[in-house]
Amino acid sequence: MTAMQDTSTAGADRIIISVDAMGGDRGPAAVVAGISLSAKKNPDIGFILHGPKAELERLVARKKPLLGRVEIRDAADVVTMEDKPSQVMRHGKNTSMWSALDSVRSKEADVCVSCGNTGALMALSMIRLRKLPGVNRPAIAILWPSSNPQGFNVMLDVGADIRADERDLLQYAMMGASYARNGLDLETPRIGLLNVGTEEHKGRAELKLAHELIAKQAPLAGYEFVGFVEGGDIPGNTCDVIVTDGFTGNIALKTGEGTASLIGSLLREAFKFSPLSRLASVLAYTSLQRLAKRIDPRRVNGGVFLGLNGTVVKSHGSADAMGVAAAVKLAFQLSQSGFSHKLAARVASATEQVQNAVEERSQSGDKE
Amino acid sequence: MTAMQDTSTAGADRIIISVDAMGGDRGPAAVVAGISLSAKKNPDIGFILHGPKAELERLVARKKPLLGRVEIRDAADVVTMEDKPSQVMRHGKNTSMWSALDSVRSKEADVCVSCGNTGALMALSMIRLRKLPGVNRPAIAILWPSSNPQGFNVMLDVGADIRADERDLLQYAMMGASYARNGLDLETPRIGLLNVGTEEHKGRAELKLAHELIAKQAPLAGYEFVGFVEGGDIPGNTCDVIVTDGFTGNIALKTGEGTASLIGSLLREAFKFSPLSRLASVLAYTSLQRLAKRIDPRRVNGGVFLGLNGTVVKSHGSADAMGVAAAVKLAFQLSQSGFSHKLAARVASATEQVQNAVEERSQSGDKE
Numbered sequence: 234m235t236a237m238q239d240t241s242t243a244g245a246d247r248i249i250i251s252v253d254a255m256g257g258d259r260g261p262a263a264v265v266a267g268i269s270l271s272a273k274k275n276p277d278i279g280f281i282l283h284g285p286k287a288e289l290e291r292l293v294a295r296k297k298p299l300l301g302r303v304e305i306r307d308a309a310d311v312v313t314m315e316d317k318p319s320q321v322m323r324h325g326k327n328t329s330m331w332s333a334l335d336s337v338r339s340k341e342a343d344v345c346v347s348c349g350n351t352g353a354l355m356a357l358s359m360i361r362l363r364k365l366p367g368v369n370r371p372a373i374a375i376l377w378p379s380s381n382p383q384g385f386n387v388m389l390d391v392g393a394d395i396r397a398d399e400r401d402l403l404q405y406a407m408m409g410a411s412y413a414r415n416g417l418d419l420e421t422p423r424i425g426l427l428n429v430g431t432e433e434h435k436g437r438a439e440l441k442l443a444h445e446l447i448a449k450q451a452p453l454a455g456y457e458f459v460g461f462v463e464g465g466d467i468p469g470n471t472c473d474v475i476v477t478d479g480f481t482g483n484i485a486l487k488t489g490e491g492t493a494s495l496i497g498s499l500l501r502e503a504f505k506f507s508p509l510s511r512l513a514s515v516l517a518y519t520s521l522q523r524l525a526k527r528i529d530p531r532r533v534n535g536g537v538f539l540g541l542n543g544t545v546v547k548s549h550g551s552a553d554a555m556g557v558a559a560a561v562k563l564a565f566q567l568s569q570s571g572f573s574h575k576l577a578a579r580v581a582s583a584t585e586q587v588q589n590a591v592e593e594r595s596q597s598g599d600k601e
Numbered sequence: 602m603t604a605m606q607d608t609s610t611a612g613a614d615r616i617i618i619s620v621d622a623m624g625g626d627r628g629p630a631a632v633v634a635g636i637s638l639s640a641k642k643n644p645d646i647g648f649i650l651h652g653p654k655a656e657l658e659r660l661v662a663r664k665k666p667l668l669g670r671v672e673i674r675d676a677a678d679v680v681t682m683e684d685k686p687s688q689v690m691r692h693g694k695n696t697s698m699w700s701a702l703d704s705v706r707s708k709e710a711d712v713c714v715s716c717g718n719t720g721a722l723m724a725l726s727m728i729r730l731r732k733l734p735g736v737n738r739p740a741i742a743i744l745w746p747s748s749n750p751q752g753f754n755v756m757l758d759v760g761a762d763i764r765a766d767e768r769d770l771l772q773y774a775m776m777g778a779s780y781a782r783n784g785l786d787l788e789t790p791r792i793g794l795l796n797v798g799t800e801e802h803k804g805r806a807e808l809k810l811a812h813e814l815i816a817k818q819a820p821l822a823g824y825e826f827v828g829f830v831e832g833g834d835i836p837g838n839t840c841d842v843i844v845t846d847g848f849t850g851n852i853a854l855k856t857g858e859g860t861a862s863l864i865g866s867l868l869r870e871a872f873k874f875s876p877l878s879r880l881a882s883v884l885a886y887t888s889l890q891r892l893a894k895r896i897d898p899r900r901v902n903g904g905v906f907l908g909l910n911g912t913v914v915k916s917h918g919s920a921d922a923m924g925v926a927a928a929v930k931l932a933f934q935l936s937q938s939g940f941s942h943k944l945a946a947r948v949a950s951a952t953e954q955v956q957n958a959v960e961e962r963s964q965s966g967d968k969e
Contacts, residue, residue, distance in 0.1 A: 395804065429848055464854065
């Protein structure tokens with residue numbers, strides 16, 4: 234599809250990130266500004282940037298930190314937020330999103346970053362990168378501000394697939410553990426399975442089965458299983474990784490974001506109430522900034538698609554330069570740690586064990 | 602079970618609320634303090650109070666506002682937070698919870714308030730009050746702080762039952778609309794059906810069917826149907842009533858609570874950071890109090906069990922006097938508006954129509 238001969242300008246020993254310049258709400262200027270911020274902070278990143286060549290060359294030329302750090306791959310078409318995944322799969326060959334994924338497919342980069350349409354990105358990722366052997370449903374993992382020492386929890390799936398059976402949930406546990414290990418530097422991540430109560434007899438049938446499978450796999454997979462957790466544990470410190478199906482995860486994610494945004498606007502309202510409260514807000518400014526920084530979605534930008542041959546970081550559609558830079562930082566960290574390969578190895582070695590465990594279970598005719 | 606001869610002391614023209622004094626984390630003293638607050642503010646409430654007679658008499662005697670406003674029903678046993686619903690159903694006849702529900706069963710009160718074990722309260726409510734004719738699954742509805750003019754949205758089910766098919770979801774829509782009409786004074790409540798996207802083709806099969814049923818019923822049931830809504834709309838102003846199954850609703854509720862509590866503690870931390878920020882927090886005190894008041898869970902205390910012969914208000918287990926008073930206020934408002942009877946009438950008239958609609962649909966062989 235796209236010319237791939239020349240990667241020299243992207244840098245020799247640098248870690249190369251493939252970036253879709255198009256499809257975000259703020260256009261390619263925000264993406265180029267974002268990768269420029271990243272390039273300035275981190276001399277070890279190089280970029281392959283995908284989109285309309287003339288426009289990108291003009292934008293990149295204006296940013297000094299990007300000099301000699303970016304290779305541009307021409308792609309005339311753009312996936313819009315309104316495009317349906319099925320259409321993009323059929324007619325999307327000339328889009329920047331397709332091209333960005335193909336740089337991962339061809340092993341020029343380990344990780345791809347895009348601010349585009351999530352549904353289309355997941356659909357294209359599935360056909361261009363293919364699922365890892367042994368993975369039934371890929372998942373989208375996000376970082377959630379929490380009271381944990383690391384400041385974040387991982388939650389998955391938040392919307393790749395609205396269904397998940399017990400084996401999918403086990404794979405999410407393993408993939409989430411691997412992500413927490415490489416993305417958050419947690420040696421032995423604590424896994425929680427999201428449910429409506431913490432008692433083992435509660436919840437849906439697939440959750441009880443998943444509880445059993447995830448517990449059994451813990452010693453081999455190098456995580457600690459804390460059992461069922463509740464919605465309140467998502468921003469809490471009972472566990473580091475919250476495992477759930479994509480329907481529930483998506484609702485929880487958006488409820489949390491909505492609640493945070495409601496509190497933010499109520500807070501602004503409260504400070505506008507009287508002259509004294511306005512004065513207080515001026516004095517409180519730095520405190521509030523500190524809080525905003527802690528929970529600023531731009532600083533934790535990036536859902537990560539797991540379970541594919543390669544890793545895709547999905548940035549918010551509305552990401553500004555700082556948001557894009559946060560997504561690139563995450564992509565860099567994952568790429569540097571060799572995350573994609575470690576995850577693949579772990580899933581491969583676990584698949585057989587799980588198969589055995591499931592067969593053992595069904596042979597024993599265990600029907601509690 | 603319990604002596605019911607004498608209701609004279611609870612007051613003649615007053616609206617009588619049946620209150621379970623036991624089972625809350627703070628014991629009967631908090632409950633008695635709560636109903637005393639309510640009695641002081643509202644001369645039109647009388648109480649039937651259930652629990653160990655001697656203890657309650659001592660507590661009530663200390664509160665002047667309760668003079669001549671409370672009838673005590675002796676119940677020796679208490680349902681603890683650890684008791685399993687099935688045990689309570691078998692052996693709970695002498696508990697204050699059972700006795701409190703029986704005052705609704707015998708029509709002495711329209712509404713019962715309890716801070717006890719939710720699972721046990723729902724199980725006992727089902728066997729003592731019975732489901733309304735035509736209701737398959739009762740639901741728990743809560744009020745959620747929102748950016749709506751009324752300051753709250755209704756969400757149901759938040760945990761009565763982890764399953765709900767399309768007919769259950771339709772009933773939740775009707776019951777939620779009735780609750781919003783009588784509890785929030787909204788003449789034509791806007792109903793939203795919780796999903797992972799707002800496009801009509803998205804989500805689980807039962808959600809697509811429910812979308813159709815709820816839309817069809819709108820003109821008859823007196824609500825406006827806004828279609829699918831997302832997690833972010835729960836604290837938003839796209840709709841007044843959010844309809845979902847008890848699994849998803851419970852996760853969303855607890856995620857929202859957890860997020861609010863995380864932000865609260867981060868805010869406190871931020872203000873403790875430096876002498877200047879501590880000074881700012883003193884000046885900001887009234888602003889923050891205004892905010893806290895707006896989202897204080899004690900002021901919106903009370904999940905409401907809908908779909909039974911009578912209404913049950915479940916207060917937080919950790920409710921203090923103010924929390925109990927908030928639950929009593931809600932119980933009073935619902936009782937005064939004749940909510941239980943209006944809801945029953947509406948469900949009865951709708952049941953037949955729905956039955957017809959569902960049959961029509963299956964006869965037309967409509968299978969998109």
